[in-house]
Amino acid sequence: MRAAVQPVPDHVPQELVSSFNLFTGPGMEPAPMGDPHAAIETLLAGPPVFFAPGNTRNGEGTWVVVRAEDQRRVLQDGETFSSNRNIFASALGESWPMIPLEIDPPEHSKWRSLLNPLLSPRRVIGLEPIVRERAISLIEAMKSRGTDADVMKDFCLPFAVSIFLQFLGIGSERLEEFVGWATDLLHGTPAQRTEAARTVVSFLDELRDLRRQEPTDDFMSFVTQARIEGESLSDMEVRGMSVLLFIAGLDTVAAALGFDFYYLAQHADQQELLRTDPKRIQLAAEEMLRAFPSVTPVRRATRDVELQGITIRKGDLVACPSMTANRDPAEFPDAGKIVLNREDNRHVAFAYGPHRCLGSHLARREIVIGLEEFLARIPTFRIKPGTAPITHGGFVFGVDNLQLDWSEQEKAQ
Amino acid sequence: MKVKVDAAKCQGNARCWTWAPNLFELNDEGYLDPGDVNVPEGEEENARRAVKSCPERALTLEE
Numbered sequence: 397m398r399a400a401v402q403p404v405p406d407h408v409p410q411e412l413v414s415s416f417n418l419f420t421g422p423g424m425e426p427a428p429m430g431d432p433h434a435a436i437e438t439l440l441a442g443p444p445v446f447f448a449p450g451n452t453r454n455g456e457g458t459w460v461v462v463r464a465e466d467q468r469r470v471l472q473d474g475e476t477f478s479s480n481r482n483i484f485a486s487a488l489g490e491s492w493p494m495i496p497l498e499i500d501p502p503e504h505s506k507w508r509s510l511l512n513p514l515l516s517p518r519r520v521i522g523l524e525p526i527v528r529e530r531a532i533s534l535i536e537a538m539k540s541r542g543t544d545a546d547v548m549k550d551f552c553l554p555f556a557v558s559i560f561l562q563f564l565g566i567g568s569e570r571l572e573e574f575v576g577w578a579t580d581l582l583h584g585t586p587a588q589r590t591e592a593a594r595t596v597v598s599f600l601d602e603l604r605d606l607r608r609q610e611p612t613d614d615f616m617s618f619v620t621q622a623r624i625e626g627e628s629l630s631d632m633e634v635r636g637m638s639v640l641l642f643i644a645g646l647d648t649v650a651a652a653l654g655f656d657f658y659y660l661a662q663h664a665d666q667q668e669l670l671r672t673d674p675k676r677i678q679l680a681a682e683e684m685l686r687a688f689p690s691v692t693p694v695r696r697a698t699r700d701v702e703l704q705g706i707t708i709r710k711g712d713l714v715a716c717p718s719m720t721a722n723r724d725p726a727e728f729p730d731a732g733k734i735v736l737n738r739e740d741n742r743h744v745a746f747a748y749g750p751h752r753c754l755g756s757h758l759a760r761r762e763i764v765i766g767l768e769e770f771l772a773r774i775p776t777f778r779i780k781p782g783t784a785p786i787t788h789g790g791f792v793f794g795v796d797n798l799q800l801d802w803s804e805q806e807k808a809q
Numbered sequence: 810m811k812v813k814v815d816a817a818k819c820q821g822n823a824r825c826w827t828w829a830p831n832l833f834e835l836n837d838e839g840y841l842d843p844g845d846v847n848v849p850e851g852e853e854e855n856a857r858r859a860v861k862s863c864p865e866r867a868l869t870l871e872e
């Protein structure tokens with residue numbers, strides 16, 4: 397699947413080289429009934445900064461920064477730790493940044509100024525009715541088909557994709573097609589990934605050209621009409637933005653909901669508590685974002701810099717898994733425990749610093765509304781006997797094949 | 810009681826606003842503008858929670 401592991405650079409001290417990486421480390425490979433968050437939590441007992449060979453898709457090793465305080469330093473300092481990596485484009489043999497993720501400060505802020513208002517907390521309130529409507533219609537469709545379902549396939553992913561389509565302004569008629577592209581792009585073989593990436597890029601390019609000619613009131617029209625410092629955006633800039641918005645909010649939202657259902661299926665008492673008292677869902681969703689985050693931001697050092705007494709050389713990659721920061725005992729009392737009514741919760745599922753997730757306000761509402769409608773409409777569920785969900789590590793942790801069953805309850809009613 | 814705002818650190822997580830919408834005003838981009846926030850009576854608990862939930866450590870409490 398991945399390129400060969402590249403040799404460890406000479407300046408990395410041997411004693412700091414670990415056998416861990418996000419793809420093949422203990423608990424990271426796809427595993428039935430796995431718990432990759434508990435597996436990666438064990439890093440907190442080891443050195444605060446270490447080197448992980450083969451910690452990227454192209455086989456390059458990275459430093460791993462384990463603790464929250466050190467991650468905050470890395471992620472808040474976009475000048476020393478650059479995110480300009482062109483990952484999506486380079487997979488296609490091209491070179492353009494995803495915007496704003498792969499743009500460094502100070503230029504970064506002009507892009508955020510343009511995009512922030514589109515996904516601000518207030519704007520998201522306006523999107524709520526549509527988010528709820530999408531959740532209800534997917535859940536009801538699933539329910540009408542029986543008393544068990546693969547909720548990743550039938551709810552979590554199509555839900556996330558359909559909100560993106562809504563945001564883009566293309567309605568849900570093309571939902572299945574998009575879910576297919578998203579699935580190939582995120583979970584396919586290398587050949588499927590590349591093919592899906594090309595398809596998505598050309599779809600978004602076409603939509604851009606269309607909206608440039610005939611603007612409506614959707615996202616694409618907004619960015620094609622927008623001006624930054626008096627200039628309209630180039631085709632590549634519009635592409636870089638729309639591709640990022642497509643990929644940033646799919647797997648991440650689906651994974652968050654997936655891990656939540658996986659946890660609740662195994663904790664019937666907690667599930668019942670949320671079902672009978674839905675006001676608890678908001679705090680619970682935050683705690684589950686803390687306990688089951690999915691993303692590992694990666695940066696490249698632009699100069700030699702010291703972290704925890706270790707010299708990171710210019711050009712080295714630095715990975716900051718939100719999974720370890722979120723279980724750092726220096727940040728959270730009982731960090732390893734899941735406390736669904738936890739109040740002081742400065743978790744970093746959405747990262748820190750200038751690149752902090754642009755879609756976090758929408759993501760939060762998707763998760764809360766998804767949980768609310770699911771718990772209100774589906775009776776007590778458990779993992780379908782005889783099946784085992786597959787969890788995986790990697791740059792976006794996730795859960796696949798999550799078969800839930802609510803037949804016992806249906807009979808009892 | 811006062812909340813000191815380090816606006817340079819604010820990244821628009823809006824956690825403060827979620828806990829205390831009456832205390833914190835987000836600008837159109839979703840960030841806090843510079844300027845300390847006076848906490849009226851009855852809002853102390855919300856202010857405390859807001860300060861404690863800012864992941865960027867942009868807020869500090871002055872009793």
Ligand code: HEM
Nearest residue numbers: 496497644645648649652691693746747751753754755759
């Ligand atoms: C639970 C769901 C989500 C999680 C856990 C999540 C997490 C993250 C993280 C950790 C980052 C920082 C990456 C880095 O610094 O390298 C990020 C950035 C970003 N996210 Fe999200 N995200 C989620 C949902 C969304 C959604 C729904 C959208 C779109 C509507 C979105 C759009 C973005 C964008 C555009 C960026 C780049 C921001 C920048 O570079 O300034 N995300 N996200």
Ligand code: SF4
Nearest residue numbers: 819820822823825863
């Ligand atoms: S919680 Fe902190 S970062 Fe977020 S909006 Fe409030 S002050 Fe800004």
